[in-house]
Amino acid sequence: MYTEEHWNRFAETKDLTPQPPIPKRMHPNIKIHLRRKLYKQNLQKEIFSYPNLTIRAAAVDDLITKPGSTDNPATVCGGVVTSDGTVYHSKAVVLTAGTFLRAEINIGLQITPAGRIGDGPAVALAETIERAGFAMGRLRTGTPPRLDKRTIDFTKTSVWPGDDPPLAFSFMNERPWLKAEEQMPCHLSSIQGKEVVKIVKDTLHLNRHVKEELTGPRFCPSLESKSLRFGHLAHRVWLEPEGFDSDVIYPNGLSMTMPVEYQMKLLRLVPGLENVEIFRSGYGVFYDFIDPRELKPTLETRRMPNLFFAGQINGTTGYEEAAAQGIVAGINGAAKALSKPPITINRTEGYIGVLIDDLITNGASEPYRMFTARAEYRLTLRPDNADLRLTEKGVTVGCVGQARQDRFRKMKTDLERATELLSSVKLTGSAWKEKLHAGSISISSEEAKTAYKVLNHPDVSIKQLTAALRVDIPELYDLAQQPFARRSALKIQATATRDREGAKFEISEMRKDENALGYLTTMD
Structure with a gap:
């Protein structure tokens, strides 16, 4: 077991062979400190310097509840209790529990209580939510192994450079500081279906994640699931660098949960990975989620006012889907605490609106992922006009500086x-x-x-x-x-002028229907 001292030295020296030494084949407990390093640095700089914001890190075990008002007698949420007994009172609580609720990690037949490698599960919090009467279910997801870039032969892969010119993620930044030629490229390889199918079928009896009768992600499935369904096809493997100063490669498309020795055997069938070594194996996660039909369009729970849910706890999968919900739940949690009107986004205004409407209307029978195909008016919901569509709405509720x-x-x-x-x-x-x-x-x-x-x-x-x-x-x-x-x-x-003009009437009619149903005006 590695101590915090080891992790600190690993982060400082960027040495991917931490001490004390362990077999080169796999370093299962390494926390990849360098992953998305630039994003982490900028995010922490922004959060830690934000006025009147205090950051605390602790496991939340319980919710503080209290009787509602005469007008609304339902029990309301009034704060949280952490695992060390500290009580935090608040006017609103936003839970973004990710894949941690009663979570279990598995590699092959090995089961470890954890939300991800190195972090324990949120068992007490899951029990608290269950006792409150929320309808809950169980989902599964997975992650691929992390590869050592120094052991990959990139000459056997094709190079895919970044955008030229590169585009900024924020409308506040018109020209990214990084030049097109300075971007790190991804590399593309593939793996033949027949070879994969043989290894997968030979290890099915050793693969709990595939055998379990739980719903997994249909749109970003494990390699085992893909090979069993589409065994006759070759599968693409994107080799994505984790950062400028990192030797970690993320093999997108190779999520797997079979025993480690078979993961290695399968990886080395990929052109360019014949001699690859891994820092951490792929693994699967089983976790609890709540039925998102328990939510209002604001992502406040119907059962317990002042309590908001966002992310995988609502049955979604993917970072973008979680971030989208976090924006809405965070804004509305703050609005609730300040006694301000909430914000809602309908499906004609943004993909966030499509995602939330799908969740609260249809629920989640599998990990939900957002696609352009889910939006009826996707030609009007474009990245270039997101500012025009949504910033005024943000100004109205006071969340735009x-x-x-x-x-x-x-x-x-x-x-x-x-x-x-x-x-x-x-x-x-x-x-x-x-x-x-x-x-x-x-x-x-x-x-x-x-x-x-x-x-x-x-x-x-x-x-x-x-x-x-x-x-x-x-x-x-x-x-x-x-x-x-x-x-x-x-x-x-x-x-897009012609398409936009054609969609105007349909959008107008949909909004009339939504108003008639009280979607935009009624939060109950």
Whole structure:
């Protein structure tokens, strides 16, 4: 067993052979400190410096409950009790228990109570939720082994570079600090189905995770599940680096729970991994979740006011799905504590709304994953217009800071001005062809078109259009200098105009139906 001193030395030296030494084949208890290091550093910097916010780390074992009001006699949540007996009173509680509720990890037939390797399960909290009367079920998920980059032959894989130009995750950042050529590439390999099927079938009697009659993730299944269902196919393996200064590789597509020696045997069938060594084996997790039909659209529980659930506890799988729920539950928990109106997002406004509506309406018979195909109006729910769709809603409830408000309003104004400017320029089709020097572009010669409508053409870019018109309209120079993300948003908006207009009526009708049902106005 490694002590905290070992973990600290491992984090400081980045030495992936920690002391005392153990067999090279596998280091089962290593905590990968370097994983997503940049994200962790920036997130902690933001949280630890946030005014009036105190951070405490402890296991929550119990909920504080108290009688409700005369108007609403239901028992309400008034705080939590940690495993060391500390009591925290609060006006709202948000539980994001992940895969820890009564969780068990298994590798082969070995079972270990844990939510993930190195962290114990939340047994007492699961019992508390069960005693409160919540409908609960059990799900399973898994994770792949972590590989040693130094033992991989990348010459046998294909290289997949990052976006060029790279796109920022936040609208507050228009130009990522990282250049396109400085991004770390992923590598793609594959594994043949027949070879996998033989190993999987030979080890079924040693694989509790596959044998158990529990529902696993259909859309990100284990390699064992994929091979049993699609044994005749080859399976892609994405080799994803964990960080700039890390030798850890995440083999996306190789989630597995068979005994370690068979995991090694299977891994070495993958081109490029013939001599691979692993830092930590793949493993499966069994855990409790609550029926999400117990929730309101705000993610507050119907059974116990002031208590909010978010993440895998609601039957979802995936980081993005958990983060989306955390945003809504966190905002509404704060709104509840401050006696402010809650926020809801319906399925015509964002993927978050689709996810929550699916959960609270249909429940979760399997770990739920969000896909564009689940949204009826996915052509209007795009990354480029997320700011336009949702920031005003955030401003209304007070969860958007002044700097972001200013940036949002400037972006909105710039986009409106650019649209107005391009809509004011109108030429015949033949004139457009002459200016664009593109005789192959299909533009009707008889019909005059605005520059905004010409931008709808897939072969016409913002730069090409502004270069053609810059002499006639000098104001277009500013448009050409806009950041790539801004120009891209304008191009996408122009391209999607026809689809957006067609969806407006349907969206309006859906919102009328939702209002009639009280979805947006009634939180009960």
